[in-house]
Each structure stands twice: as C-alpha cells, then as structure tokens.
Amino acid sequence: MTVSPLIWGVTIAVILALLAFDYFFHIRKAHIPTLKEAAVWSSIYVGLAVIFGVIVFLFSGPTDGAEYFAGYITEKALSVDNLFVFLIIMASFRVPREDQQKVLLFGIVFALIARTGFIFLGAALINSFSWVFYIFGLILLITAGNLLKPEGEGDDDEANNFIIRLAKKVLPTTDHYDGDKLFTLENGKKVLTPMLLVMVAIGGTDLLFALDSIPAIFGLTQSTFIVFTATAFSLMGLRQLYFLIDGLLDRLIYLSYGLAAILAFIGVKLVLHALHENTLPFINGGEHVPVVEISTGLSLSVILGVLVITVIASLVSPAGKATAAVNNARRHAAAYQDLTYTSDPAERERVYTALCEEEKVIFTMDKKYRDKVKDIEAIRAEVAHAHEMHAKYINS
Known part of the structure; x- marks a missing residue:
C-alpha cells in the first residue's frame, strides 16, 4: 500500500485535532462523565474508525481493508485488556473520579507516541531483516502463555513499581491531591502530587x-x-470506553483466554510467514520453507470468532456474573469510604446507592459462585464498614 506524504499529513492532523478536541471540550474542566456521554462519544469514535476502514476498503482494495479491520479489532481488544491495569493503577493511587479522565487522556497520548516510535522501528527492522518475524512470533507466543498464568500475589500493586518508588525516594512528593495539578505547595515547598506519579x-x-x-x-x-x-x-475513544464499561470489566472473566488464543494464532501466523520468507542459513540452508500461509480473511474471521465466543461466554457465565457483582460492590464500598475519592456529595450518594443495588443483585445469585470470588471475606468486611460509615453520616 503506497501512501503519499499528503495523506500521511492529513491523517496525522485529523488524529491530533481529535485529541485536542477531547482535551479542550471534555477534559479541561474536571467532571465525571455520565453513562450517556460516555456511550455517545464511544459510538462516535468507533464510527469514525469504521468509516476510515470503509475508505481504505474502497480506495485501496478489499485486502488492505480487511487488514485494517483485523488490526483495529485486535488492538481494540488489547486496549480493553489494558483498561484492567489502568483501573488497578488508579485505584492504587486513589485518583479522584472527576480527575481520572485527564489521566486516561495522558495515557492515550503517551501510548500513541510510544507505539508510533515502535511502529516505525518495527517497519525498519522488517524491511531490513525478514528474520524479525521469528522474534515477533516468539514474543506473541510467550505473551499468550503469560496471559494463561494464574494471577500472582503482586498483581494488585501494579502502581508500586520501581520508577514510582525511585521517584518518591529521590523527589519531594505528597500523598495529597490538589485538584488535577501536577505540583503543589506543602509547608512552603514545591512538591509532586500523586497525579504526576x-x-x-x-x-x-x-x-x-x-x-x-x-x-x-x-x-x-x-x-x-x-x-x-x-x-x-x-x-481514540478509550477514555470514554473506560467509563462506559467500568464495572463490566470484571465481568469479562474469559477475556484473557480469548486474547491468549488470538495472540498465539497471530504468533503462529508470524512464524509461518518467517519460514516462508526464511533467509537464516541454519534453517533449510537459508532457503524459503514451503509452508501454508494464513490469509487475512481467515485471520479476521478467527479474531472476530474468538472475541465473540469469549465475550458471550463471560456474560452468560454464572461465575462471571458473581465475580463482576462482588468486585463492583467492593469498588463502590472502597470509593465510599475514601473521603479523597471525590469532593462531589452527589457522586458519593450515587456510589452508595450503586453499592446497595449491587448487593441486591448479589443476594439473588447462587451462594457457591459468590463464595468462590477471590478475597470474598475481606470484601464482605469492607462492604459492612461502608454501611457503618453511611449510618454514622445519616445520624450525624
């Protein structure tokens, strides 16, 4: 696919314009997006992506169009999986709900910059060394294997990594937020806020x-x-998607298995392609290996099929429903107890109401699924404490 500098320039300008629009019209003033707002803008961004894919299909042909959609769907699925980690990080730092949008937009911009660098580096390597496909395939197969591993004990402390510990040790920091500011004054000294961390x-x-x-x-x-x-x-639109499916993330209990299957499939596809283009002297004497190559149409079908099966299985699974409900109750209880969570009284009342509604749903579920949820006793204690705090608030 040959693309002129003009098309590259227009495409980059449109993406930058969308990011600027997101900041000035949605992020600049800290607020908690409503479900309707998140749904509308998520639909708009998905619609823009689909329209762009149709344009590629019409002007560059069905092969390039299918490759775009296969790539977009795969990257979108991986982005949803990334939201789990973002959720853990923001919970670890107790980011106020109304300021989470700015953190997410920063994450999106940084991801776009980082991935653009990796894209051009990857393209340069592929053009120079066909054996890079072996490495890419191996990376994906290892990643797929890691996704199938059970969660470790340290998974809930994603934010407490080496860079953060070093920053806290070397630089003056505070544990208190000052709106969405990156720096604040404490005892007359300029210090980093948790927002920067x-x-x-x-x-x-x-x-x-x-x-x-x-x-x-x-x-x-x-x-x-x-x-x-x-x-x-x-x-694009990942920020809105975060608020739209927040609470549904825990429901997708089989997503990691689906992503593992997709990454393993693409990893095998890469290895087969590397064998087909082989130039390494210790494999088949440096000659191309006659192997079956996986078509773009088959790739797109497998990706869509795996994702549909994964999502449906997660949504209909009684274990998935119980896990989502209990974890939502835990999140609502933790948010209600954390007085730094938000300064908006209406939001605090919304959180407590959501907690009560979630409990009603939980009590209608089979007890055997509820009891299998990780850390269930600790979650029950946390929910009970939230009710005690609310009772004291009502009686004060």
Missing part, C-alpha cells in the same frame, strides 16, 4: 503494552500506514 505509572505500563501490541498488528499487515491508523483509532 500516576501518569508516570500509566506511561510505564503503556511502554510494556506496546511491546505486545505492535508485533501483534505487524502479524496481520506489514503496511506501516495501516498499522499506524489501526493503532491510533483503537486508542
């Missing part, structure tokens, strides 16, 4: 995500333009 944590995880997502999309297309646009459009 959480952005560093988000940025660090974005770099790790790029190491998985870029090889994945290069396994579907070698067009730098398609790789860039599919990645960019998959990130």
